[in-house]
Amino acid sequence: MNIGHAAKRTGLPTKTxxxxxxxxLVKPARDxxxxxxxxxxxxxxxxxxxxxxxLGFSVEECRTLLTLWQDTDRASADVRxxxxxxxxxxxxxIADLAAMRDTLSELVQGCAGDDxxxxxxxxxxxxx
Amino acid sequence: MNIGHAAKRTGLPTKTxxxxxxxxLVKPARDxxxxxxxxxxxxxxxxxxxxxxxLGFSVEECRTLLTLWQDTDRASADVRxxxxxxxxxxxxxIADLAAMRDTLSELVQGCAGDDxxxxxxxxxxxxx
DNA sequence: ATAGGGCTTCCAGTCGCTGGAAGGTCAAGG
DNA sequence: CCTTGACCTTCCAGCGACTGGAAGCCCTAT
Numbered sequence: 001m002n003i004g005h006a007a008k009r010t011g012l013p014t015k016t017x018x019x020x021x022x023x024x025l026v027k028p029a030r031d032x033x034x035x036x037x038x039x040x041x042x043x044x045x046x047x048x049x050x051x052x053x054x055l056g057f058s059v060e061e062c063r064t065l066l067t068l069w070q071d072t073d074r075a076s077a078d079v080r081x082x083x084x085x086x087x088x089x090x091x092x093x094i095a096d097l098a099a100m101r102d103t104l105s106e107l108v109q110g111c112a113g114d115d116x117x118x119x120x121x122x123x124x125x126x127x128x
Numbered sequence: 129m130n131i132g133h134a135a136k137r138t139g140l141p142t143k144t145x146x147x148x149x150x151x152x153l154v155k156p157a158r159d160x161x162x163x164x165x166x167x168x169x170x171x172x173x174x175x176x177x178x179x180x181x182x183l184g185f186s187v188e189e190c191r192t193l194l195t196l197w198q199d200t201d202r203a204s205a206d207v208r209x210x211x212x213x214x215x216x217x218x219x220x221x222i223a224d225l226a227a228m229r230d231t232l233s234e235l236v237q238g239c240a241g242d243d244x245x246x247x248x249x250x251x252x253x254x255x256x
Numbered sequence: 257a258t259a260g261g262g263c264t265t266c267c268a269g270t271c272g273c274t275g276g277a278a279g280g281t282c283a284a285g286g
Numbered sequence: 287c288c289t290t291g292a293c294c295t296t297c298c299a300g301c302g303a304c305t306g307g308a309a310g311c312c313c314t315a316t
Binding site for chain 2: 044047048051052054055056065068069072073074075076077079080081083084086087090091093094097098100101103104105107108111112113114115116117118119120121122125126127
């Protein structure tokens with residue numbers, strides 16, 4: 001299976017597949033003509049990475065998760081720890097964004113939004 | 129006021145102040161010795177930018193907001209539009225993160241987290 | 257023979273800083 | 287007067303995770 005097909009199977013762009021090979025996340029074989037030859041295992045790994053990325057794990061974390069996944073002797077506690085840590089980071093981000101939203105929403109609500117120059121948003125950003 | 133003092137006043141690192149000068153966000157004068165000399169207006173502008181950045185606006189958006197702020201003839205509608213658009217982006221990010229949190233939280237909850245290798249989190253990432 | 261599509265590599269750019277090296281400047285202390 | 291140490295300067299490189307583009311090879315169909 002060459003790269004275009006693998007891209008369709010995994011939903012990842014070809015550029016990303018090449019990048020993942022470059023950083024050693026996948027190691028597809030090569031055909032005699034130099035084309036990458038993705039195996040079903042490669043596709044499986046890539047799908048796993050894609051899912052993990054979609055949940056916000058960094059590429060390095062994905063590498064670790066992938067290793068854990070391939071190691072049938074791993075302790076589930078290790079994985080749980082990583083996931084819980086990541087969950088906490090996500091919660092934190094949400095809280096940060098929610099704070100931004102609240103502030104910004106207040107500013108927007110206070111602004112008439114007409115053609116007059118008086119603007120509570122800018123005043124707010126300037127610090128009253 | 130040289131850069132170290134300006135950094136303390138604005139809460140921004142000196143590196144960031146130099147960077148902001150490089151991209152033309154601020155244009156501090158120079159002393160005869162070549163040191164940057166920040167005026168009160170510079171500090172005001174930097175504070176404005178710092179606040180806007182803290183609300184998640186991109187640096188380019190900050191540049192625009194800064195211009196609008198300095199233009200006493202601007203229409204508040206322009207600012208409101210930018211802010212509302214940004215607000216929508218923030219809401220979207222929050223929704224994305226909330227979805228991640230929910231999925232991840234389910235996976236974590238299903239995982240015993242002991243020293244056995246069976247791990248619903250990895251199974252979930254692998255796609256059942 | 258040629259046209260097209262897909263594949264290869266390599267290099268540069270994104271965004272917003274951040275770190276570090278090499279060196280100039282300044283005020284205080286011995 | 288000299289040194290020390292804290293400042294300041296510039297320039298260059300790197301982060302994460304791609305993304306775009308150029309130059310060129312490969313393969314199939316007409």
